[in-house]
Amino acid sequence: MADLCEQGSERAQQMLDDALTEQRIKAARSPIDHLFCESCDRPIPLKRRELLPGVETCVDCQSIMEQQGVIRGR
Ligand SMILES: [Zn+2]
Numbered sequence: 001m002a003d004l005c006e007q008g009s010e011r012a013q014q015m016l017d018d019a020l021t022e023q024r025i026k027a028a029r030s031p032i033d034h035l036f037c038e039s040c041d042r043p044i045p046l047k048r049r050e051l052l053p054g055v056e057t058c059v060d061c062q063s064i065m066e067q068q069g070v071i072r073g074r
Helices: 002-028 046-051 059-068
Strands: none
Touching: none
């Protein structure tokens, strides 16, 4: 009895792992993730990309653009 139960939960765990792996692969292939700043070509910190998915510029360029009024309401 105990053996059957364990086998079942192991399979469920395996399916969960597969789903998570697939999700990670999809996220890694996402075209909206910019590794480098569109404006100055410097790397965008991972923290910033996690906070702002699809962000295209580094903090410096973002603030410059905001000052110049290029980007509004963000
Ligand atoms: Zn920049």
